[in-house]
Structures are given as C-alpha cells and as structure tokens.
Amino acid sequence: MKGINPLAVAVIAGLVALALPFVSSDYAVSFSIQLLIFLVLAYSWNWIGGYAGYTHFGQVGFFGIGAYVGSLLNFHWGVPWYLAAIAAAFAGAATAVPLGGGRMMKKGQFFAIGMFGLASVLEAFALGFDSITGGGTGIYLKPVSDLRPIYYVVATVAMIMLLMTWRLDNSRLGLKLLAIREDENAAESLGIPTTRLKIGAFVASAVAPAAMGSIYAVYLGFIDPPTAFAPNMELTTIAMVLLGGMGTVLGPLVGALALSVVNEVLWANYPQIYLACVGVIVLLAVLFMPRGIVSLGMKNGWLRIGRPLFRRLAVNAGQAPS
Amino acid sequence: MPVADLLIGGILLGGVYALMACGLNLIFGVMRVINFAHGDILAIAALSTVSIAVGLKLPFWVAIVAVPIGCAALGALIQAVILRRIEGAPMIMSLLATYALSTILVNIAILIWGGGYSGLPGVLSGSLRVLGVNVSISRLVSFASAISVSLVVWWVLEFTRFGRAVRSVSAAPELASISGIAIERVRLATFALGTAMAGFAGVLVAPAFAIDPQLGSRFIIKAFAVIIVGGMGSYPGAMLAALLLGVIEVVGSYFAGAVIGSAFLFLLMLAVLLVRPRGLLGAGVRV
Numbered sequence A: 001m002k003g004i005n006p007l008a009v010a011v012i013a014g015l016v017a018l019a020l021p022f023v024s025s026d027y028a029v030s031f032s033i034q035l036l037i038f039l040v041l042a043y044s045w046n047w048i049g050g051y052a053g054y055t056h057f058g059q060v061g062f063f064g065i066g067a068y069v070g071s072l073l074n075f076h077w078g079v080p081w082y083l084a085a086i087a088a089a090f091a092g093a094a095t096a097v098p099l100g101g102g103r104m105m106k107k108g109q110f111f112a113i114g115m116f117g118l119a120s121v122l123e124a125f126a127l128g129f130d131s132i133t134g135g136g137t138g139i140y141l142k143p144v145s146d147l148r149p150i151y152y153v154v155a156t157v158a159m160i161m162l163l164m165t166w167r168l169d170n171s172r173l174g175l176k177l178l179a180i181r182e183d184e185n186a187a188e189s190l191g192i193p194t195t196r197l198k199i200g201a202f203v204a205s206a207v208a209p210a211a212m213g214s215i216y217a218v219y220l221g222f223i224d225p226p227t228a229f230a231p232n233m234e235l236t237t238i239a240m241v242l243l244g245g246m247g248t249v250l251g252p253l254v255g256a257l258a259l260s261v262v263n264e265v266l267w268a269n270y271p272q273i274y275l276a277c278v279g280v281i282v283l284l285a286v287l288f289m290p291r292g293i294v295s296l297g298m299k300n301g302w303l304r305i306g307r308p309l310f311r312r313l314a315v316n317a318g319q320a321p322s
Numbered sequence B: 001m002p003v004a005d006l007l008i009g010g011i012l013l014g015g016v017y018a019l020m021a022c023g024l025n026l027i028f029g030v031m032r033v034i035n036f037a038h039g040d041i042l043a044i045a046a047l048s049t050v051s052i053a054v055g056l057k058l059p060f061w062v063a064i065v066a067v068p069i070g071c072a073a074l075g076a077l078i079q080a081v082i083l084r085r086i087e088g089a090p091m092i093m094s095l096l097a098t099y100a101l102s103t104i105l106v107n108i109a110i111l112i113w114g115g116g117y118s119g120l121p122g123v124l125s126g127s128l129r130v131l132g133v134n135v136s137i138s139r140l141v142s143f144a145s146a147i148s149v150s151l152v153v154w155w156v157l158e159f160t161r162f163g164r165a166v167r168s169v170s171a172a173p174e175l176a177s178i179s180g181i182a183i184e185r186v187r188l189a190t191f192a193l194g195t196a197m198a199g200f201a202g203v204l205v206a207p208a209f210a211i212d213p214q215l216g217s218r219f220i221i222k223a224f225a226v227i228i229v230g231g232m233g234s235y236p237g238a239m240l241a242a243l244l245l246g247v248i249e250v251v252g253s254y255f256a257g258a259v260i261g262s263a264f265l266f267l268l269m270l271a272v273l274l275v276r277p278r279g280l281l282g283a284g285v286r287v
Helices: A006-023 A026-051 A059-077 A081-101 A108-128 A148-169 A172-182 A184-189 A194-220 A231-244 A251-269 A271-288 A292-300 B002-031 B038-055 B060-081 B091-113 B137-159 B161-171 B173-178 B183-208 B215-230 B235-256 B258-275
Strands: B127-130 B133-136
Touching: A006 A026, A006 A148, A026 A059, A026 A148, A026 A172, A026 A194, A026 A231, A026 A251, A059 A081, A059 A108, A059 A194, A059 A231, A081 A148, A081 A194, A081 B258, A108 B091, A108 B215, A108 B258, A148 A172, A148 A194, A172 A184, A172 A194, A184 A194, A231 A251, A231 A271, A231 A292, A231 B091, A251 A271, A251 A292, A271 B091, B002 B038, B002 B133, B002 B137, B002 B161, B002 B183, B002 B215, B002 B235, B038 B060, B038 B091, B038 B183, B038 B215, B060 B183, B091 B215, B127 B137, B133 B137, B137 B161, B137 B183, B137 B235, B161 B173, B161 B183, B173 B183, B215 B235, B215 B258, B235 B258
Parallel strands: none
Antiparallel strands: B127 B133
C-alpha cells in the first residue's frame, strides 16, 4: 500500500481524462464538462473563501458576467468561443478590481453582504436592459456540434487551477493568506500587506469563473438571466469546497466529485428538493465537519497517498480558537 | 401631484423596511451573526398569513398574534440547534449556516405553497386621502404598525432591564457574563425577538404586496441596503435609512421601471460600502 506514488496517480488520472471523450458516451462527456466547470468554480472560491477566509456569495455574479460578455461577443460579432472566453475572463477581472479596490474588503461581513446582492442586481440589469441582453428571452447561440474541444479546454483549466492551488499551498503567499484567515490583525502586525493580498485573491478568484460562464453558455447554446446568475450554482460551489475542505489543495476536488454524484441523483429524481438538500449538506458540514472530508481522511489515515499535499492543511479552519 | 405621491409611497414602503432591518440589526449587534434567512422568515410569515386568513378563514388579527409567535419559536429553534453550536467559530461559519438555512426555507416554502403569487385581497382594503393623495389603507396601517413596533423595541432596548442586558452583551460579552447576565438566554431572546420582528413585517406585507416564496430574497437585499446605509448595528440609523431608501426606490422605479428601481438601492449600498462602510450613523463595527 505504501508504494502508491502520487505522481503515478496523477499520470493515470491525466491519461483517463485524455482518453475519456474517445471511449465513452456523449452523456459522460457532457457530465464531465459540468463537473469540470464546477471544479474550476470551486478552486476559484477556495482561494478567497478557503485560503483568505472571506465568505464570497457573489461568485456566480462573475460567472454571469462572463456568460453574457462571451455570448454577446459570440452572437453579435461571431467571435470564436475560446476567444470569447478569454475576453470574458478579462471582463471578470475588470469588474472585480473596482469592487475589491473599495473599502468593502476591510471586514468580512461587509464583503459578504456586498457580494451577496451582486448577482441579483446583475440579474436585474440583465433583465432590465433587454435591448442589449435580450431580457428574459435570453440569447440563443449557434449549437456546438462537437463537445470534445470544450471538454479539453475546461479540463486544462481545471488542471491549471489545481496546480496553481498546489503551488500556492506550498508558498509563502499561501501561508500569508492563511494568516489573514486565522487572525487578520496579527497578520497585519507581522507586516503582511493584508488588504493588497485580499484584493489580489479576490480578483484572481473572479477570472476563471467568468471564463467558465462564457464556456457554459456555449455548452448550453443558450443563456438567460436565471441561468447565468443561478443561486444554486453559488450554493453548490460553496458546498463542494466546504464538504471537501476549505483552504486545502485536494478539498475542492474531493468535494466536487462527491457532490456531483449527489447532484446527478437529486436532479434526476427529486429536482424540487435539490436546493434544500444541498442546503442541508452545507449546514451539516458547518456543524459537524467544518474542516471537510480531506481533513477527516487525514485524521483517520485514509489518504496516505500524496500526504505532502496536506502539509499545509489549516489547523484551525472552522474551529473555535482555543 | 407626483412628488407628494412618490414621497408618501416611498415613506410607507420604508416603514416595513425599517421593521425588517431593525430585527436584522438587533441580531447582528448582539450576536455578530448576519442572518441571511431573515428575508425568508418574512416570506414564510407572509405566506402563513395568507393561509390563515384565506385558507382557514380566520380573522386577520389571529395572524397578527400567531405568526410573530410562530416566527419567534422558529428563531429560538435556529439559535438553539444551529447558531449556538458555532458561536466561537469564525464568522464564515455563521454566514454559511444562515445562507444554507435561507435556501432550505425557500425550498420548503415552495413545497408547501407552490411557486406562484398569492395575496390577501379584502383585508384592509379601500383608501384614504392624505395631503391630496390617495393612500391605500393597508399600506397606511402596515406603515403605522411597523414604525410603532420598531419604536417600542427601541424603547425596550434603551430603557428596560432586559434592554440593558442586551446592550451589555452586545458591547462586551465577557464583562456581561462576569456581571451575572445569562448571555446564552439573552442571545436566545434576542434572536427570537429579531425573527419575530421579521415575522410581524411579513404579516404587514401580506395585505399590501403580491407575495411568493422568493419574496425573501428581494426583501433581504433591501434590508441589507438599509443597515449598510444606516450603519451596521445602529438602530436610529436603520430607521432613518429605511425611510430614505423607501423614497429612493419608489422614485427610482417611477423613472426607470421597477426592476432597475430596486437595483438603485443596491448600487447605493455598494457605493456606501466602497466609500464609507460604517454608514451614515454607524459608529463603526467592533469585532
């Protein structure tokens, strides 16, 4: 058992991911795209929510901005979807910079409230300015015949996010973010430029979701305000990170895998209680497992492989300071 | 005379916001918990009011008495079962917990009442002429009741023994505990009182607005805007800001349409957050 090499696991996972579109059904590819999009969202959220410890309820706002920027470029000017996604990523960053630059980031509760309303207000604008966005009717894009390019792009982005999180976790920058989460005043007094790092984490966490929004619109072939700014997208992402383990490298991956199976079963059989079920999962995780599956596995020795990955597992995430 | 019309409409709307925001502010001030489920409690209260008055055909005053009590019980349950367990944990945990609670409540409300709109026609119908403007009685009554309840709670907080206990737990929990105040009981009572205020606001909303299970998410953002603009934890600030934002919303909707009009409030809130997070009358937030 001890012989399992994390590198070998990564290589095998990579090969499986590469081969998947050629050996499996369209359904599996489609499901994988959704899973990978959620994975990217979860890793982005993990940077600001998990590492810096700032509760971010507005990520779906950036997702929606990206969806609209990408769709409009694609629809009006025929910009190819991958270029539109890059433009969407810039739009996400451009929106995040002024929001992060204000004094809202001074305190977690201001940030939480400010971001909470962002998505619903953007949705109101998307509905209200119907001459640009098509209002409630939405925008219909040309359907994509082959999902495989989308799959590979999204898989690459997800892998980059994972690698970046791994690098972050093993760097001084990651430690500084964790210090902000654990005690912001103490971090400040140690000379950590807390405000700058928080804004940086916030802006960085807005880029990939915006790109994913644009790709998601292409994948669906359609976008309207309730789809672009769906609250269940937000809740599901947060639930994934929380369930897997906030501020860990593998937490979002574990959480996304675990929750997307649950999602698939729930959506297929009980769509009317989907939100409540995810809500209950979040609530139970907050009450009984605030450090997530990853740290639980760590404690019980389930996850021997890749132990170095958990080196920086935050000690006090979600626990009362004692 | 559209100016008087808009002004009165806005102030009447602001009354309900005041009641709701004061409950939210009270809970935040004492427990440092931002209750994202506050709006959904209001929505469930409004839907229950319709069920009591239309479904069970009971008189309206039954709802006025029963619904806030039910909401207080719900609040006490939430505090005892969930929030009490994560009191020492970082703020992110209570934020996530109330956020999850909010989605659970919305979903339950949709399961019970369905997704459609309902209302309470025939209760407090008719209108009065005030300053040459026709004002519907239901809105006038809901404004008057909302403002008086907010003022009564303010008086309780300022001038009674219980109010002093609440304020001391808010200012310095450790010192309050040393002075013999049962802080757990005070927190439980505060949370129940705050949710009861949301419940009463829900009862008042029922005759005046079209209501549905998603009502909570629309109201909570306005309540957030009110407490941010007024200053988090400041009771008079919230009441003042509620009236101000009510007027801004009504005027904005008149000129730019309802969807954009309510988005104005949020833009104002964002502006305050970006420039002066402690709000108009807030003394800054102690953490």
